[in-house]
Amino acid sequence: MSIKDKKIAVLGAGANGSSVGADLTDAGLDVTIIDQWPAHVETMKENGLDIKMPDKHLQIPVNAWHLCELAEHVPAFDVVFLVVKSYDTRWMTQLIEPYLKEDGVFIGLQNGMNNETISDVVGVERTIGAVVELSAEIFTPGIVKRDTTRPGTWFGLGELDGTITPRLEMVKEIMENVATITLTENVEGAKWTKLICNTMTMGPIGLTGLKNWDARKLPGMFDMAVALGRESMTVGKALGYEMQPVFGMTAEEFSGASDEILIKAMEALMNHVGKEGVTAPIHDHIKGRKSEMSLINGIVASKGEELGIPVTCNAAVTEIDRRINEKEIEMDVSNFGLLKSMVESLPNRA
């Protein structure tokens, strides 16, 4: 069965889902893009998608549905890419589950560690893991600014049991229309490695609203990032995750983890987003939407507390992010000062 015969859904069409859906459509595949933002879906229905990449401007008609259209079309999908914030994982997966074929596959293109939630709904046997390095933003319905070119975008794909299967090769072939693909025998380890980088960059910088380029100049930012990364690494090791090569660094470099390596990882991730880009939680806060940091720094904090590992820095990032989400305080550069003072006043400093 050729990949052209596969019925593919991209569930969630924010910046990343729209980028993926547009590329797969451009490749001539049978793709349906489904999203909860009505104005964006209406624009996609009328005008298609407009994706501005650094090296290419893609304008393409796409097949777009509102969530409520699933119960009209009653489709049967072979492949579903879930591209939503972590807090939307369970309900979105549950929504589409009746429309995923019994031998279909479900791939979460997300940050955070969501494969347990996904497989709880669709079954381990239909779940494939992915690590995502794609940077993009959407503020206007139908229009996406994608920071990473196709060759500069990278996905790591892996079965949860680590085997390299024919269906994994099939998903790779589909995804090669979007990015450079690596198959991995340890996708959960790679996802945690990415999560370490996210806790270091998205976490503190997301509270400030600053561009990466400006945030890196804040006194103490690199120290804070290193402390965040160390906590995340310690918790990951305690959970049994083995570090994996991401962002061009080897696993050995990562597991050595001198401060220089952590800083190199952070620099790599910031470069990935681009000098002028801002990290994803800032997009959420600008839109007045809650971020998913409770499932990134927050996972490190809650698991660390369970395991008795000091997680002061991650807990403080999570708490300040919660206050922004619940509109108690605003996203502002002064939150970095708040973060530093909270870390110093809290017990269990790492």
Next chain:
Amino acid sequence: MAITDNKIAVLGTGSIGSSVGADLTHAGLDVTLIDQWPAHVEAMKANGLHIQFPDEDLNLPVAAWHLCELAEHVPEFDVVFLAVKSYDTLWMLQLMEPYLKDDGVVIGLQNAMNDERISSVVGVERTIGCVVELSAEIFTPGLVKRDTTRDRTWFGLGELDGTITPRLEMVKSIMENVAKITLTNNVEGGKWTKLIANCMTMGPIGLTGLKNIDARKLPGMFDIAVQLGREAMAVGDALGYELEPILGLTAEEFAGADDDVLIKAMETLMNVVGPASVTAPIHDHIKGRKSDMSYINGLVAEKGEEFGIPVTHNAAVAEIDRRINEHEIPMDDSNFGLLKSMVDSLPNRV
């Protein structure tokens, strides 16, 4: 705490949810209507709701949100009325759960037996059961035709453990703005009793597209309905449900259940909907949406097969409804002939 201090959500604003949301808003309560149909939400935002009762015309502004707005407002609800098709129960509640207070309650204003699903998401301690007798239809965004006046609309409310609690009285005082309310110590029995009546009417008539007044004239309709009802009663009995007085019939009448009583139940339900109206699954099929009969006749069929109880009629209704949902056959009055022939040809005839 006065009921005006409760933050109330109506999740799902088809014809029933819109009717409830409009009445609660009209009563001056703090109500937010949340729905997955973007055009309807846009119409509610722009023009409010227009509810046409037999005896009243209600036009009023309402607070309406798209699903995606929950992550903007990050609300905290005390009371959530879930008014969606059974197949939308799990994912809708998973979406809402983060916004339900720890001591909040969810009340499913639905047909079928969804309280186990509801409590699997929000916990038994936050679930209140409800039997619904409200007939309405919506085909145009913002505009609902409600067949039952407030006086003739009825809800039976009950805690799952059968106790009469202060919060049950609180929900009763909220819902008295919509309908006559009875508190029951056997709400699941009440819901199964309603399900029996739904199996008899919605089930076969929903396949035909006919108005109740025309469907009742089809040769054999009452015979089929009685068989459907007997199967549903036998399965309910095996599941341990005790029948409850609904539709103006006493539990004793129902439990005796000679054919005349079943027919009276069917007649009563058809009168609730009104002679010129059509039953709910017909609304779904007209809209090209799947019905939830797999949770009504389909549930009887599935449970009956588990228990070794003959359920030929309900299985045949569920199968024909599936074919309509999946667009294999159209809704048509010839489906009643198909139903009769399937029942005759299947084994296990009662």
